[in-house]
Structures are given as C-alpha cells and as structure tokens.
Amino acid sequence: MRKVLALCMALLLLAAASEERSIGVDNCTELFRTDARAFAARTKEMRMAVELIDSTDARSIENAKEKLKDARVAYKRIAFFLEYFFFTSSRIYNRPPKNEIEEPHLEYAAPTGLQYIEALLFDDPATHQAELLQQCRFLETSAEDLPALLYHFKATDAQVLESVRLELIRVITLSITGFDAPLLKSGLEEGRESLMVIDAVLKPYMAHAKDDIVWKFLASCQVLLAKNNNFDTFDRLYFLTRYALPLQEHLGRMISRMGLEINEKGVLNYRAKNIFSPDAFTPAAFAQHKTGDSAWAKLGEMLFFETRLSANGTRSCASCHNPALHFTDGLPKSIGIHPGQAVRRNAPSLLYSAFQHAQFWDGRSKSLEDQVRTVIHDSLEMNGRPAELIRKMARKQPYRRLIREVAPHRRTLNDTVIYKAIAAYVRTLHPFRSDFDRYLAGDKNALNGRQVNGFNLFMGKAQCGTCHFAPLFNGLIPPTYTLTEFEILGTTLTEDLVNPKPDTDQGRFETRPTPYYRGAFKTPTVRNAAVTAPYMHNGSFGSLEKVMEFYDKGGGAGLGLDIPDQTLPAAPLNLSDEEKSDIIAFLHSLTDRL
Known part of the structure; x- marks a missing residue:
C-alpha cells in the first residue's frame, strides 16, 4: 500500500513539475x-x-x-x-x-x-x-x-x-x-x-x-x-x-x-540591472584561463610596466599603452624595440579590450594571453625572452611573493605565467566611469542637450551604432555577443580625402586568406575615442572631425576608391556640420575618468 501511495505521489509531483x-x-x-x-x-x-x-x-x-x-x-x-x-x-x-x-x-x-x-x-x-x-x-x-x-x-x-x-x-x-x-x-x-x-x-x-x-x-x-x-x-x-x-x-x-x-550562451550576466550596467557582461566568458585571483592581476600590473621583458630593457607594455593616455601612446604607429622604427599598426586603447573574442586589429589572436605572447616575442615590438626572465624574477622582490601565489610549484613556473598575469590585469580595465555611464545610471545632469542628440544620431541617422554596437560600442555583435565583427572600410593612407590614396594593409586577409577579408579590420570600441587620437588601424586620421568626414562620405568607396568588397555602405550619410559636431560631443561623453 505504501509503495502504491509513493508511486501515486511521485506521479502527481511529476505531473505538477511537467505543468510548471x-x-x-x-x-x-x-x-x-x-x-x-x-x-x-x-x-x-x-x-x-x-x-x-x-x-x-x-x-x-x-x-x-x-x-x-x-x-x-x-x-x-x-x-x-x-x-x-x-x-x-x-x-x-x-x-x-x-x-x-x-x-x-x-x-x-x-x-x-x-x-x-x-x-x-x-x-x-x-x-x-x-x-x-x-x-x-x-x-x-x-x-x-x-x-x-x-x-x-x-x-x-x-x-x-x-x-x-x-x-x-x-x-x-x-x-x-x-x-x-x-x-x-x-x-x-x-x-x-x-x-x-x-x-x-x-x-x-x-x-x-x-x-x-x-x-x-x-x-x-x-x-x-x-x-x-x-x-x-x-x-x-x-x-x-x-x-x-x-x-x-x-x-x-x-x-x-x-x-x-x-543562460545558454554565458556571455551576458542576467543578474545585471540592464544591458548598460557595468556588470552586464561575464568577464569569464572571454577568458581562456581562469585567473580570477587578485594575485594574478597584481602580478600582471607589475609586469605591464616591466621593461626587462624586452630584449634591450627599453620597452614595456606601458610604452605603447600608457595609462595616462587611456592606454594608448598618441602616435599613428608605435615605436618598437628599434629606435626610430615604427611597428605596422596603431596601438589601440586596451580599455575594454577584454570584451572581445579576437585580439589585434586583424583578430589573429583568440585570447589576450596569445596577444601578450605575440607582442613580447615580436622582433619589432619587444623581442623578449620571457622564459629566461621569469625564474630570475621569482627569486627577487617585489615579484617573489606574487609569483609563488600564482605558481606555487616550481614545475608550473614558466613563461605562461607572464602571459596569464598580464592578461588578467588587462581584464580589469573596464571602468565604465564616463559621463554617459553616469547618465544611464540615473544622473540626468551628466549629459547636455548636444550629447543627447549626438547619441540619438549615433544610434540612428548616422548608422554608427550598426557597427559600434551598444553598450560597449565595439564590434561585439548583439544580442548574444558571441562574435566579433570585422569590417572593410576602405581606409585611406592619409587623411587627405580630396586626393585619397588607398592603404595597402591587407588586414585579416593575411591570416585568413579569403578575398572577403582583404582590408578587413576589427571594429574597435569608441569608448574613450575623444582622447585616443590618432584613429584607424594605420593612425591616418588625426581628429574625430576627419573620421566623421570619412564616414559621412561613404568610406573609401564613397571617395571613389576601388574597394569592391567594402562592407561600409558607400552612399553618403549627408550629415550636417551641426550633426557631426553633436556626434563628436557624444563621443566625448564616453571618456572614462581614470
């Protein structure tokens, strides 16, 4: 009898659960x-x-x-x-x-x-x-x-x-x-x-x-x-x-x-208040390794400024990504390990770079760890030998304690500790402390009328928000944010748009050889764009005014260049000077207070 009652109860619970x-x-x-x-x-x-x-x-x-x-x-x-x-x-x-x-x-x-x-x-x-x-x-x-x-x-x-x-x-x-x-x-x-x-x-x-x-x-x-x-x-x-x-x-x-x-995708944090909240994304969804312990980020911050990672002791990560310049260097193309010799591309800000599924302008690295490794070993950038350096650092202050925390066993002490630590530090660089963020958090005095209008234009008539997706304003595609977008803009060699010349950088085509990637580059965030000139992968535009003019004219194809696979619409936007100014005013509102 008890077995029958137990069976009936189980069936009722199952039916209730099914109904629920x-x-x-x-x-x-x-x-x-x-x-x-x-x-x-x-x-x-x-x-x-x-x-x-x-x-x-x-x-x-x-x-x-x-x-x-x-x-x-x-x-x-x-x-x-x-x-x-x-x-x-x-x-x-x-x-x-x-x-x-x-x-x-x-x-x-x-x-x-x-x-x-x-x-x-x-x-x-x-x-x-x-x-x-x-x-x-x-x-x-x-x-x-x-x-x-x-x-x-x-x-x-x-x-x-x-x-x-x-x-x-x-x-x-x-x-x-x-x-x-x-x-x-x-x-x-x-x-x-x-x-x-x-x-x-x-x-x-x-x-x-x-x-x-x-x-x-x-x-x-x-x-x-x-x-x-x-x-x-x-x-x-x-x-x-x-x-x-x-x-x-x-x-x-x-x-x-x-x-x-x-949460089947895992990128969004559904416990966040809304998509514009600072905690709207799950950082772990973008991480190759679990380095949540603060010791990793502390060690990474120290290594970020460590010139001994370069072959001649003159360059560190901060040389091209200066925190005082919102983690850029203000140059069209950074100076590498050899005095007076520039690297191939502009150094973008590292702020919010953790929220991407591909690193570098051409997306050739799938993780921050791999990006760090590539930069340190690059013969033009740092030309370092980190495998030899990490064991020396482990024996000296101020590194000794932190290295022991993250790699307590000697057999785990190798150059990957450096890459993981610096990547862990870079993953902390998402402040969300701009006037725009304050406005979205409820401070309606944080933006002026021109900035409000600029946001509306950015997200509407000017079509900026169709590539620089909210809320990160980069190429991370909503609503799941599981893919990073690459675009062919027909970027010019210089900011002379009257006599435009095409840039010869092949972009993503170099690592993914298909014609539809020729000249394709990752869409960067425009957060902090107002203070991180010059712009584009080649640093060709020195001001936001020039950037707006380039887009308003329809990119390279709109300027008359032969860009057959340009993904940016070539038709002009026909923005007025006032509308362009308002969009730039909005971009200023995206500047973080560091």
Whole structure:
C-alpha cells in the first residue's frame, strides 16, 4: 500500500513539475505557427510586387519596397523564435547583405534574404529584377515550410523566456539603430512588432507571476514607438532610459522570481540591472584561463610596466599603452624595440579590450594571453625572452611573493605565467566611469542637450551604432555577443580625402586568406575615442572631425576608391556640420575618468 501511495505521489509531483515547465510553451509555439503562415503570405505579396517592377513606373518600385517592409515586419514576429531555436534556418531570411565567411573553416556564404533584397531594391531594381525574383521565390518557398520546424519540437519555459529576453536586447541594440534595414529605415516599426510578439508570448507568464509592471512597461514601449516613428528624429535615449531598460530590468526580475532563468550562451550576466550596467557582461566568458585571483592581476600590473621583458630593457607594455593616455601612446604607429622604427599598426586603447573574442586589429589572436605572447616575442615590438626572465624574477622582490601565489610549484613556473598575469590585469580595465555611464545610471545632469542628440544620431541617422554596437560600442555583435565583427572600410593612407590614396594593409586577409577579408579590420570600441587620437588601424586620421568626414562620405568607396568588397555602405550619410559636431560631443561623453 505504501509503495502504491509513493508511486501515486511521485506521479502527481511529476505531473505538477511537467505543468510548471510548460506555462507558456504551447502558447509560444502556436503563435509561431500562426505568425509563420502570415510571414509566408507577406513573402508571396513581396514576390508579386517585384514581378510588377517597371523601370518607367516609380510607383511599382515604391510598392515593392512597401511589400518588403511588410515582409520584414511580419518576420519580426517569428525572429526571436527562429534565431534562438533554429539559428541556422534564421540565416536564410535575415543575414547581412554581404559575402560572409563562416569561421573557423572559412566557408563562403553568399548574401541572401530580406536584407539582400533591400540592397538590390535600393540600388537598381530593374537591373536586379531577375536576382530579386530568385530571392523572393526562395524565401516564399522556405517560409511555407516554416511550420514543419515544429514537428517533434520540444522546449522549456526557461528557453522561451531566454529567447524573449534576447529579443528585447535585439530591440534595444539593433532595431532602433536600423541595423537590419538601414535603407528602408523601418527599424522602429520592426522594434514595435517585436515588442508586440514579446507581449503575446509573455501573457501566460505574467498571469502566472501576477506581474503587472512588466506589462505596463511593454505597453509604454509600444505606444512610444507607435507615436514617434520618424527614424531620423526618434529620441532613442528617452526610449531607453524611461521604458526599454526598466522593462529589461523588471523582466529579468520576473524570470528570476519564477525560477526559470537559464543562460545558454554565458556571455551576458542576467543578474545585471540592464544591458548598460557595468556588470552586464561575464568577464569569464572571454577568458581562456581562469585567473580570477587578485594575485594574478597584481602580478600582471607589475609586469605591464616591466621593461626587462624586452630584449634591450627599453620597452614595456606601458610604452605603447600608457595609462595616462587611456592606454594608448598618441602616435599613428608605435615605436618598437628599434629606435626610430615604427611597428605596422596603431596601438589601440586596451580599455575594454577584454570584451572581445579576437585580439589585434586583424583578430589573429583568440585570447589576450596569445596577444601578450605575440607582442613580447615580436622582433619589432619587444623581442623578449620571457622564459629566461621569469625564474630570475621569482627569486627577487617585489615579484617573489606574487609569483609563488600564482605558481606555487616550481614545475608550473614558466613563461605562461607572464602571459596569464598580464592578461588578467588587462581584464580589469573596464571602468565604465564616463559621463554617459553616469547618465544611464540615473544622473540626468551628466549629459547636455548636444550629447543627447549626438547619441540619438549615433544610434540612428548616422548608422554608427550598426557597427559600434551598444553598450560597449565595439564590434561585439548583439544580442548574444558571441562574435566579433570585422569590417572593410576602405581606409585611406592619409587623411587627405580630396586626393585619397588607398592603404595597402591587407588586414585579416593575411591570416585568413579569403578575398572577403582583404582590408578587413576589427571594429574597435569608441569608448574613450575623444582622447585616443590618432584613429584607424594605420593612425591616418588625426581628429574625430576627419573620421566623421570619412564616414559621412561613404568610406573609401564613397571617395571613389576601388574597394569592391567594402562592407561600409558607400552612399553618403549627408550629415550636417551641426550633426557631426553633436556626434563628436557624444563621443566625448564616453571618456572614462581614470
């Protein structure tokens, strides 16, 4: 009898647990099934509009663009689900409109999907009509099969909720910048649609948790986007601080209270208040080695200034990354071990460099440890022999105690201790102590009106935020931040933009020999950009004004240079002098107080 009762109790508990795990999974999958059919219908309408394109009828082209916008908005109702549960399938519909290289095997991926259709439509739709029709038919056929993805589909409430919270970050960092549709400028409308589907997915969870505050912020976000849908003039900072970031905070609290928090990617810290909080990222997700002990960072700080790491005792890490200069040296290209001889590229700031998945301008090192090793051994930079040095240091103050802490056994005492220690120190260099950070933390007097407007331009009309992604303002791609982006800008040899000459540095092509990496460089952070001139990989631009002029003209291709695979749009931004000045004012607000 006891065994029967125990079995019944176990079954009841199992049933209760099963019920608890599926608060909103069925609702979510049904929404996807319905919205997938609607998306398929929009792709059909888009294909039909493209078939009617007539080069002599401007209305036919505008109609095709409107149908593309309808398809894009419809896609946003299923994007969160596809990109989380079926990422490979999602790439069919919304990948960037450029030739992509899938690493590490350098597999080539041709442009396809809605973003590619946008690029063709805004170029010369009559000329590209055959390619447009091919793309439309492919999407239409693929979209019709989307409900089949649900065959034997299984998910948990925790996964559904993580997919939703990532979609909210996508709205905050990508939708309002126009990342997916820079020419249509439909980002605000798409962001509103994303929020509407988030609302629909969350309904059973909000009812279960009895949480009205999440619903209120969701509704407010949707209303604001509906009322202020002019892409160029939208006040993004107001939207973020008043509604979107509080929504992220309260959604996180609701998920945590329900005990349904998971983190499948591990880069984001979901316990942070919001994506702009100083603790929004998990440093360990970028670390090759676990060196969390403060002794590692203390040892690394000492070694950072140690000239004996260089062959002739004249150079240290701080020689090119001076803390007083926000960890740069103020030179176009740093001076290396040989007096008067410059190294190949500009020394970027080390601040926030820990939040990257690739190091150096060309991304050839996958870790800070490997970067340190490479610099110390480089014959132009330090030309050091650290293996011989570390054992000598271990016998002398002030290194002895710290080295024994990190390498208590003699057999572990080798040059890797140096690389790990310096990398551990560099990982502490993310202060988040700028006026912009104070503003996001609640001090509304930290920014002036020009800086606020500059942020809105940076994240909107000027399209800066489509490569320098918030909140780090570097090439770490939202919403999962698991990839580092490389761009081909057509950077000129000098800052003479009247008679531009191409720079011959091949960039990432040198270590990843594919044509679509020729001249590609990592997108650095623009935090502290106002105090870390000169700029670009070759230090060719001496002022932010010149940088803004270069981008405003469409990079190298926009200046008339032959840059066939440039990833920066070549069309001019047509920014006014006042708008450029406001963007520069915003960049000044990103200067950390060290």
